[in-house]
Amino acid sequence: MASQNQENTVFLTEQEAERIRNTAKDRLKKCSELVGHTRGTRDSKTAITQAFGASLMADMDMTQTKGQGGTLPALAVGQPYPPCTLSLQDLQPIKLAQLQMDTHHRGRQLTVKRASPVVTLAARSWTMVQDEEGDDTERLEVCLHKSRHGEDVLESASSFFVKEPYFTLTDQCEATLRIDHPSDLIVCRDAIANHSLISASDADTAAAEQLARTCKDKGNAALKQHDLTLAHAKYTEGLKVARQDVVLNTNPDLARDISRNRAHVNLLLNRLEEANSDAKASLTGREDQRSKDLDSKACFRAGCAAYVLGEYREAKAFFEEQQKLTPGDKDAIINLRKIEARLREQETGIYNWKKIRAGLSRAHPRVDAASFIGDIKVGDSPGRGRGMFATRNIPVGEIVMCDKAFSVVWGHESEALTAMTYDVRDDRIRVSPLGLSKLTVQKLLSNASWIQRVMDLYGDYQGDGKNVSRTKDGLVVDTFRVYDIVSRNAFSPGSQYGEESARNASTGLWIRAAYINHSCIANLGREFVGDVMVLRATQPITAGEEIFISYDESSDYDARKTALMTTWGFECNCALCAAERADNPAVRKKRWELANEVDVFVQREYWANAKRLTIAKARRLARAIDDMYDSERYKDVPRVAVRRIQEWLTKASPR
Numbered sequence: 001m002a003s004q005n006q007e008n009t010v011f012l013t014e015q016e017a018e019r020i021r022n023t024a025k026d027r028l029k030k031c032s033e034l035v036g037h038t039r040g041t042r043d044s045k046t047a048i049t050q051a052f053g054a055s056l057m058a059d060m061d062m063t064q065t066k067g068q069g070g071t072l073p074a075l076a077v078g079q080p081y082p083p084c085t086l087s088l089q090d091l092q093p094i095k096l097a098q099l100q101m102d103t104h105h106r107g108r109q110l111t112v113k114r115a116s117p118v119v120t121l122a123a124r125s126w127t128m129v130q131d132e133e134g135d136d137t138e139r140l141e142v143c144l145h146k147s148r149h150g151e152d153v154l155e156s157a158s159s160f161f162v163k164e165p166y167f168t169l170t171d172q173c174e175a176t177l178r179i180d181h182p183s184d185l186i187v188c189r190d191a192i193a194n195h196s197l198i199s200a201s202d203a204d205t206a207a208a209e210q211l212a213r214t215c216k217d218k219g220n221a222a223l224k225q226h227d228l229t230l231a232h233a234k235y236t237e238g239l240k241v242a243r244q245d246v247v248l249n250t251n252p253d254l255a256r257d258i259s260r261n262r263a264h265v266n267l268l269l270n271r272l273e274e275a276n277s278d279a280k281a282s283l284t285g286r287e288d289q290r291s292k293d294l295d296s297k298a299c300f301r302a303g304c305a306a307y308v309l310g311e312y313r314e315a316k317a318f319f320e321e322q323q324k325l326t327p328g329d330k331d332a333i334i335n336l337r338k339i340e341a342r343l344r345e346q347e348t349g350i351y352n353w354k355k356i357r358a359g360l361s362r363a364h365p366r367v368d369a370a371s372f373i374g375d376i377k378v379g380d381s382p383g384r385g386r387g388m389f390a391t392r393n394i395p396v397g398e399i400v401m402c403d404k405a406f407s408v409v410w411g412h413e414s415e416a417l418t419a420m421t422y423d424v425r426d427d428r429i430r431v432s433p434l435g436l437s438k439l440t441v442q443k444l445l446s447n448a449s450w451i452q453r454v455m456d457l458y459g460d461y462q463g464d465g466k467n468v469s470r471t472k473d474g475l476v477v478d479t480f481r482v483y484d485i486v487s488r489n490a491f492s493p494g495s496q497y498g499e500e501s502a503r504n505a506s507t508g509l510w511i512r513a514a515y516i517n518h519s520c521i522a523n524l525g526r527e528f529v530g531d532v533m534v535l536r537a538t539q540p541i542t543a544g545e546e547i548f549i550s551y552d553e554s555s556d557y558d559a560r561k562t563a564l565m566t567t568w569g570f571e572c573n574c575a576l577c578a579a580e581r582a583d584n585p586a587v588r589k590k591r592w593e594l595a596n597e598v599d600v601f602v603q604r605e606y607w608a609n610a611k612r613l614t615i616a617k618a619r620r621l622a623r624a625i626d627d628m629y630d631s632e633r634y635k636d637v638p639r640v641a642v643r644r645i646q647e648w649l650t651k652a653s654p655r
């Protein structure tokens with residue numbers, strides 16, 4: 001992740017780093033020794049006692065960091081496997097006793113019930129589960145993506161279906177069923193629900209209609225209790241029956257009513273595409289006042305979903321229709337006004353920054369704004385993958401892009417989760433914004449069009465690319481791919497709402513800006529207003545030229561080189577790096593020391609009313625740094641170490 005704040009560094013002791021590496025390597029070794037070994041049955045009492053004993057020893061996935069107090073979770077990453085893309089009904093059952101060690105049981109599904117309380121750790125939750133018959137017990141662990149809609153998934157129910165179970169070892173080498181992809185775990189909230197459906201297809205009209213009505217009532221009751229997941233399940237069940245010909249031919253309004261209700265729940269669950277299609281499906285098009293009122297409600301719901309999806313023209317059409325159906329409706333008027341602003345932002349890049357800034361606070365850190373993409377387009381950037389290119393000449397100071405974040409986690413929010421990750425692919429330990437990966441996965445699980453857009457971004461692990469898989473149980477999201485995409489595309493919007501450090505750094509994903517490559521001599525400057533990234537030309541850009549931002553602004557060549565390789569996985573070949581690489585390391589070191597001296601000077605000496613002696617000292621410093629540059633090599637290359645003191649001098653001696 002590109003940091004705004006170079007102080008955001010976690011210092012890991014050698015021993016801690018070694019411990020993390022060894023834990024991951026030990027596990028991998030044991031796993032490879034045990035591949036394919038049959039599990040056999042486990043005595044349930046002993047299994048539960050052993051598992052809890054191990055968990056009590058310590059939350060072993062926590063890491064101590066040097067001199068910074070506190071801990072960060074540590075996770076091994078870089079062993080991706082694909083999520084299950086089959087529907088539950090197409091998988092063959094398997095029993096716990098049939099499981100084989102370190103094996104993905106492709107084409108199989110397990111039905112289990114919870115047999116112990118849930119243990120919730122920073123980056124995972126686990127519990128003991130039993131077969132349906134209760135004669136065998138095993139550990140079930142959900143890694144990272146352990147909660148949905150603010151609820152711990154394992155705690156939300158007592159029965160689960162595990163799709164294509166992965167039976168392996170924990171970091172402490174205990175046997176476990178491990179879930180990495182949330183779509184591989186199906187919560188069974190109400191076993192009776194599915195049985196009731198089976199009889200519906202054969203039922204007579206009255207019975208089927210009654211069944212759909214009961215589901216609708218149960219959905220309404222769950223909604224009243226704010227149990228959105230159950231409400232959604234009940235409406236879905238009711239819709240399946242109400243959309244069958246037996247009911248549809250006699251009472252088409254029942255399906256419409258349930259669709260309208262589910263649209264509301266979907267909006268609350270952020271399932272915007274389904275909210276939009278449900279609302280459209282509920283429209284009656286009739287002219288009586290009651291029908292008009294209902295259609296107005298549906299238009300409002302379809303419009304809200306389209307608005308959050310960024311489909312402002314579609315949203316506008318729905319709110320206009322709402323206004324026609326129920327003239328004077330205040331919601332429609334307010335929303336139409338908001339849409340005018342969004343369309344202006346999107347089409348012209350004109351924003352009311354004063355108003356936007358005034359509306360930002362710790363409690364409201366996100367901006368309600370559209371993204372503006374200026375005259376730029378994605379193209380091939382040899383040696384750098386894809387990049388963004390200007391399609392016309394752009395003068396200095398012009399806004400090139402304002403990108404509203406796809407997902408952002410602020411340091412002060414409960415979703416913020418930073419972890420030390422050990423990547424087995426390149427043997428590197430990194431500080432990873434896992435909270436952002438989690439939030440991104442949650443958003444993707446709700447809307448298919450978003451999956452395609454995020455999965456188009458660059459990531460080391462390709463998985464199934466930008467294909468969207470959907471089973472009868474819902475959307476499938478490859479969390480390993482999201483993790484890799486976040487690792488290579490996340491930026492930090494800086495600490496806009498209070499102090500933060502590496503352990504709670506704010507991070508976000510800007511999916512349009514994510515196509516812009518790095519150069520240490522960037523031609524764009526970056527600023528954040530809440531979660532909007534504003535990019536302006538800092539140099540004149542000619543049509544066809546690639547645009548660049550700086551992922552790391554350190555003036556220390558070695559630090560910058562290491563950060564670019566560790567975080568972003570590349571070595572920069574810009575003119576500045578080429579010149580600095582050719583410098584004698586001793587010269588680079590001396591220049592770096594002088595730049596540090598400048599930092600201390602600038603912090604101590606305020607430029608306003610600076611004494612002549614102080615200004616003279618600043619001039620000496622600037623000259624000393626300038627002398628450390630080879631005049632031939634740095635003829636056309638910026639002398640970055642001298643920049644700060646020159647800025648100070650410009651302000652201190654304006655005449």
Ligand SMILES: C[S@@+](CC[C@H](N)C(=O)[O-])C[C@H]1O[C@@H](n2cnc3c(N)ncnc32)[C@H](O)[C@@H]1O
Nearest residue numbers: 384385386458488489514515516517518568570
């Ligand atoms: C945010 S993405 C930029 C878009 C990316 N090039 C693509 O094809 O989607 C960051 C990744 O782009 C590549 N990249 C960016 N700047 C680069 C540069 N100056 N040299 C080489 N690779 C670069 C690296 O692979 C990096 O991890």
